[in-house]
Amino acid sequence: MTRDEIIANARKLIYETDSSNSHFTPEEMIAWYEDWHRDIAMYSKWPKAEATVTGGSIIGQSTYPIDASKVLEILKVYYNKKPIEMKTVEFLDEIDPEWRTVEDDDPEYVYMMDSDVIGFYPAPKTAGDEIRLRYVKIPNKSTVGMDVPDVSVGYHISGGLYIAAQAHRSIGNSDEADKMDTLYMLKKKEVKGVIKSPEKQQGWDWSGAGNY
Numbered sequence: 351m352t353r354d355e356i357i358a359n360a361r362k363l364i365y366e367t368d369s370s371n372s373h374f375t376p377e378e379m380i381a382w383y384e385d386w387h388r389d390i391a392m393y394s395k396w397p398k399a400e401a402t403v404t405g406g407s408i409i410g411q412s413t414y415p416i417d418a419s420k421v422l423e424i425l426k427v428y429y430n431k432k433p434i435e436m437k438t439v440e441f442l443d444e445i446d447p448e449w450r451t452v453e454d455d456d457p458e459y460v461y462m463m464d465s466d467v468i469g470f471y472p473a474p475k476t477a478g479d480e481i482r483l484r485y486v487k488i489p490n491k492s493t494v495g496m497d498v499p500d501v502s503v504g505y506h507i508s509g510g511l512y513i514a515a516q517a518h519r520s521i522g523n524s525d526e527a528d529k530m531d532t533l534y535m536l537k538k539k540e541v542k543g544v545i546k547s548p549e550k551q552q553g554w555d556w557s558g559a560g561n562y
Contacts, residue, residue: 351498351499351503351506351507351509352495352496352497352498353380353383353492353494353495353496353497353498353499354495354496356383356386356499356506356509356510356513357376357379357380357383357495357509357510357513358510359507359509359510360379360382360509360510360511360512360513360514360517361379362510363510363511363514363530364514364517364518373517373521374517374520378517378520379513379517380492382512382513382516382517383492383509383513384491384492385512385516386508386509386512386513387489387492387499387500387501387509388422388488388489389512390499390501390505390508390509390538391422391486391487391488391489391500391501392422392423392486393538393542394501394502394505394542395423395425395486396486396500396501396502397486397487397489397500397501398425398484398485398486398487399420399484399485399487400482400483400484400485401417401420401482401483401485402480402481402482402483403415403416403481403482403483405478406477406478406479406480406481407429407430407470407474407476407477407478407479407481408474408477409454409473409474409475409476409477410454410473410474410475411473411474412450412469412470412471412472412473412474413463413467413468413469413470414467414468414469414470414481415466415467416466416467416468416483417466418465418466419488420485420487420488421483421485421486421487421488422485422486422487422488422489423485423486424436424462424468424483424484424485425484425485425486426483426484427460427468427481427482427483427484428480428481428482428483428484429456429457429460429470429474429479429480429481430456430479430480431480431482434457434458434459434460434470435458435459435460436459436460436461436462437459437460437461437471438461438462439461439462439463441459441461442459442461442471449471449472452471452472452473453472454472454473454474454475455472455473455475456472456474456475457470457471457472457473457474458471458472459471468483489501502541502545504541504544504545505538505541505545507537508534508537508538508541511530511533511534511537512530512534514526514530515527515528515530515531515534518530
């Protein structure tokens with residue numbers, strides 16, 4: 351389904367098929383479409399990508415920037431081709447209150463310092479080791495109505511439900527909004543239960559990953 355088709359489905363659900371005579375502008379509908387696109391990407395863990403941190407590790411440097419404009423969710427971090435377990439700063443505080451000042455060594459854990467910064471504990475003891483991220487990409491914004499969302503096609507039908515829920519909520523129709531939200535969640539779960547992974551559907555290949 352295209353963006354226009356998904357929005358048309360939403361307009362049918364709110365009984366406002368004429369965009370020129372509606373409570374909701376085309377711009378509002380497109381904004382809710384984009385919100386849905388990101389929500390489904392997060393839910394389905396797709397589209398995915400990999401990238402390396404330019405230059406690799408630096409001795410004694412625990413934190414490294416990532417491009418938050420591309421990353422919706424980090425799935426895995428590899429240090430020198432070894433997967434590193436992700437932990438929270440709170441976890442590190444519990445196991446070692448002095449974790450920020452420990453001696454440099456091979457990293458054992460990785461953590462998010464901010465939305466655009468990852469950190470390693472301990473800080474690396476060697477330079478130039480590869481740091482590779484596997485992540486869910488922020489979907490590209492649509493530019494024309496014929497654009498097709500970059501998520502598995504089984505989820506496309508849920509877009510109208512999500513948009514309809516936002517439309518109802520924006521004008522105070524909370525009961526109808528809740529109804530659409532419930533149907534949206536049910537549809538997501540239904541699709542997730544039967545759909546093949548996008549990697550298998552599309553012959554995903556991790557080769558050719560980029561860097562930051």
